Amino acid sequence: MSYAITARAAFGKKCKDQEAFISVFTEETKVKSGFFTSEFFPSLKFLDAVSGLKHRVENIHGETDRIVGNILNDHKESRAKGRSEDEDKEDLVDLLLRLQEDGEFPLIDNNIKAILFDVFSTGSETAATTIE
Template identity: 50%
Template sequence: MFSIDCKPWFFISSKVFHVKIQCYLSFSLTLPFDLFSFFYIIGYLGIYVEWKKYELDRILQNIIDEHKESKTTTETGKQEANEDLVDILLKLQKHGNFGFPLIDNNIKAIILNIFGGGGETSSIAIEWAM
């Protein structure tokens, strides 16, 4: 069903989506109103969100590192014709003459915006259809 190039991206995108959904669901409006448990939950949510942020950062850094590694192997070997958004951003990072540096954290933010924008657009389309 999926090509060889699509399988890793599908797995990574589903993992990123799963982590984002877990963070969104952790902020439920049905939290108990007991003051002690409220502070306990807030403390737990802070730790939970920080851990998920670290996990998401690690996943995105792995994506960037894999693209950097594949780019060095394709430069020594034959040139690959397929480029995606991360390859283009890494090329801009290497050769871009901007007024600001394009660092890995900027690339991670762009990837997350692409994932978030795709999900938000679909949900708004479904909402309007209803």
């Protein structure tokens, strides 16, 4: 439930990839909380690649990047078409896109994706941990 609430707050509306994003996010959290040999022994960095852990993290990150990219594209299309009366409130994604368009801050899509991922992870993981 905390993931759904945080996703709604971060993305502004229920999006079609919300469930996929939540499952990929939880998988990424599990994998990243595992043991990486290179964190303790930098000279043995190749063991992370041999064990397949590095490849798994890269695949999950690619999937997360794709989903957040779709969310960004949906918001860009919505902004281009104009908002309906139901969607007259500006959410976090719209705010970041407006800042990008105005040129007030040098934001690229990858910056916006990182901000959204950080907001989602910060808002959901702490609540889920507290509930557990």
